[in-house]
Amino acid sequence: MSDLPSATANTTTLFLSDADVAALSDWPSAVRALAAAYALPVSDAMVPPRSMARGDGVWLRSLTAVSPSGGHLGCKLIAASPRAGRASYLISLFDQRTMALSALIDGNRVTGLRTAATAAFAVDLLAPRRALRVGVIGAGFEARGALDCLNAVRELGAVRVFSPTPASRERYAAGFRPGIDIAAVDSAEAAVRDADVVICAARSRDESPVLRGAWLPAGATVVSLGSTLPEQREVDEDTLARAARVVADMPEEVLHDTGDALAAARAGVDVAGKTVSLADLAAGGAAARRADGDIVLYKSVGSALQDVVIAEMLFALARERGLGVTLPATIAPVAK
Template identity: 75%
Template sequence: MHDSPVPPVVAPTLFLSDADVASLADWRVAVAALAEAYACPTSDAMVPPRSMARGDGIWLRSLTAVPPAGGHMGCKLIAASMRARCASYLIALFNQQTMALSALIDGNRVTGLRTAATAALAVDLLAPQRALRVGVIGAGFEARGALDCLKSVRDVAQVRVFSPTPASRERFAESFRPGLDIQAVNTAQEAVQDCDVVICAARSRDESPVLQGAWLSAGATVVSLGSTLPEQREVDPATMERAVCIVADMPQEVLHDTGDAIAAISAGVYVADKLVALADLVAGRVIARQNESDIVLYKSVGSALQDVVIAQALYERARQQGLGIELPASIVPVSK
């Protein structure tokens, strides 16, 4: 059988640089795109486990997904060198109907966009419907993105932030002023006291938990973003024990591959019994909180579905706004 090109009726491949992504990013659009994707039935085959090829001090990770809402499918490739201490991120989007390569996108910022937007989606569904009191542990880009995105979709009444570095927490607080009632505090316990929402986006140098479950107020919604590997810790077993429901974007990865869950299970916490998928929460198939006093936890490890859905939203906005570079040549879909 000879491969023959399909008649060229597809749009040119669009390249979006890191600067393009920065100018196109919109929190509300990102959250809405994720809500649509998670509301559709998704099979395991559509979002398979990530894979990694390793060399001597270098690795290439691949995350692929076919979003159930249609449009595009895609992959995120991460090339990293531990020796050179650098990494490159590339997202490729293919049209689900024509198989054409619609876009190549610098994925540097996409991880931060999808992490924050997915967390905001979860909080919007889990937290009480009122102006929220928010505690933040961490003052890095993940914490900044999570708070910035949350305040774009929900009314935030008050924020307290803790970072072990006083200058970092003061800078973080100042970056949200004016317009937000935010205070930098001296301890993590002070940051989360009496809060409706607790955002954890930090880990200690020795990987001891930065959040103690004993500090949490009744009815708190906890978001854990900073620990995604077996050797990493962020919340203690008491946090996972007090949670009546643990919502996860990738339940099996959270259960088996995160240090927080591994430690909780070792301490006798029945994590699997209260673990539910974010997709089930979005689709209304589960009710996470039975009583107002219940504590719930959203645990994030990240998913290719989130990357591809956010990339598609960026691509659509780029086409609308005339941004990006149309490549002079691209791959040609062939008949098979």
């Protein structure tokens, strides 16, 4: 007889609010969870391309993945109305053994968590083992999260930040705790000139690139987080031409759906030929550099694998700490 529960077995679903996610989140745990997941085999079928349904001024995006841990399979839904300036994020987790709906999670903070934590994980694989000199272009939510998370898992040396708005870059620099050598500078070139790691999390109003490859020192690791659609630009063609390796969390989407890669390909850069997946890099199946002076670009569009792994982490922590609300009703798996 099967050891799976019957369709009428008692199952419960835990709901985690945005406040619960905030209480459960910490950078080192998120990076460890992602590192553990990327150390396991991940096939393309486990993380298919995202889909999007569009209406009149509204859209619904779906990102699905099967966790390599064997614990859950999940989906993140993003419902948005750009016209109204509103969006909702929902993550569902289903138990891989029983198909029971384990959790529903407000995904608002999860996107920021997984973006920053995956970037920090990539930097840890790519950057030299020393106190890192970091240049930051951007002073918004993603730029703050990326540096905050990197600071939680690696030692930082000097940090220089540029935003075209002086007040924004000064506020960004002042927002980190004392002890970090961080200062605002008056140009993007000044921010990246001597950097081991360059974090790009900004786009210009006219979508012209904010990072020029000519500015990059030998051996730099570039992290590009802010351009994820064909019409968006963040780094110029020379950045991709100078990169010895492009590491992508979702290679096909990076190559075919991001303005940076599309523009470089039109300019004759063999972006596809130098691109490897973050999963292959983490598993040791691909090398990032042949020489210490090689420039490497980590390009992120976000992955359902990252969302589901972070959601699994939050669910496990919530059960340990007694957080969340058990819903009064759930969906019972049925025999098929």
